[in-house]
Amino acid sequence: MNNNLPAFSAALASYHVSEAVPGLAHGVFHVQQNFPASSIDAVMSALASAVDNKMEVQRDSFRRFNNDKYSFVASVVMAAKDEVQELPRVPQSFVAVARNMYMNLEDQTMYDAEAVAGGKIRLTRKSSLESVEAINELLAARKKPLSATASSGRKAQAIASVNKLGRGVLTSYLDPRDLRLQIGFIVDAKAAGAPNIGNTMVSIASMSTNQMVPVQVPAFMLVEQICASRFRDGLRHPAQKAVASAEAEDQMSYYNTLGSLNRELFDRWLEICRERDISIPMME
Numbered sequence: 001m002n003n004n005l006p007a008f009s010a011a012l013a014s015y016h017v018s019e020a021v022p023g024l025a026h027g028v029f030h031v032q033q034n035f036p037a038s039s040i041d042a043v044m045s046a047l048a049s050a051v052d053n054k055m056e057v058q059r060d061s062f063r064r065f066n067n068d069k070y071s072f073v074a075s076v077v078m079a080a081k082d083e084v085q086e087l088p089r090v091p092q093s094f095v096a097v098a099r100n101m102y103m104n105l106e107d108q109t110m111y112d113a114e115a116v117a118g119g120k121i122r123l124t125r126k127s128s129l130e131s132v133e134a135i136n137e138l139l140a141a142r143k144k145p146l147s148a149t150a151s152s153g154r155k156a157q158a159i160a161s162v163n164k165l166g167r168g169v170l171t172s173y174l175d176p177r178d179l180r181l182q183i184g185f186i187v188d189a190k191a192a193g194a195p196n197i198g199n200t201m202v203s204i205a206s207m208s209t210n211q212m213v214p215v216q217v218p219a220f221m222l223v224e225q226i227c228a229s230r231f232r233d234g235l236r237h238p239a240q241k242a243v244a245s246a247e248a249e250d251q252m253s254y255y256n257t258l259g260s261l262n263r264e265l266f267d268r269w270l271e272i273c274r275e276r277d278i279s280i281p282m283m284e
Contacts, residue, residue: 005034008046011144017135018218020201021176023080025135026220033070047076051142054129056081060181061174061223077174077221080127086120172276173204174221183207183278187214187251203248205255207269212252
């Protein structure tokens with residue numbers, strides 16, 4: 001065994017950069033397991049290394065497919081990563097330009113500053129990957145097409161099909177506003193062009209808020225569709241099919257009063273939320 005090898009090695013096989021949510025991208029990776037290990041942290045580290053540690057892998061979005069003995073395909077959402085460093089003092093090349101803000105005179109970059117434990121100062125520079133073009137340039141340089149043994153079928157399995165994003169389906173997703181894992185019912189899914197994960201926005205009745213307006217989520221930020229075997233089998237909710245075909249406003253009204261209209265469905269939903277450690281503000 002080569003002790004210098006990491007537990008996992010990853011290569012970016014395909015990607016999509018979001019135009020709807022700046023700074024986000026979806027990646028499909030081929031992951032090789034170099035020796036027995038079960039740490040999810042090791043997998044996250046391998047995925048981040050595959051993109052030069054310039055994007056932050058969103059653990060809650062992680063999905064794995066086609067588990068072989070020593071390899072698998074991973075699907076994950078990535079966010080542009082800010083540069084953060086903690087120093088005993090502000091470098092001499094930095095000059096204060098505003099309260100808690102410095103400029104590095106060497107390259108004209110701006111840093112936010114805050115005091116942290118141990119008498120140190122934390123300096124944060126916004127990611128240089130602020131544009132679709134910048135992220136595309138990074139990921140294109142790191143892309144390595146899947147080998148013949150990791151067929152296109154594997155890659156396709158790791159990408160959600162728009163045709164399966166039916167109304168009324170319960171799904172977990174990353175909220176584009178704060179990248180927290182949430183859950184809700186799909187109200188509608190519309191593709192701007194060809195129906196694929198890259199250009200499809202999904203309207204979701206979020207079950208973690210009391211808002212009457214659906215959340216707009218890029219399809220690649222959906223994590224798990226709660227399938228019939230887990231959610232619908234043996235569950236009597238005749239109104240659900242009719243609701244799924246209703247207008248968005250009527251669907252939102254139904255889902256926001258689910259506790260009184262369909263207690264059995266509501267209780268099952270609560271159970272699924274708690275299993276995934278998803279907060280439920282409306283119940284707190």
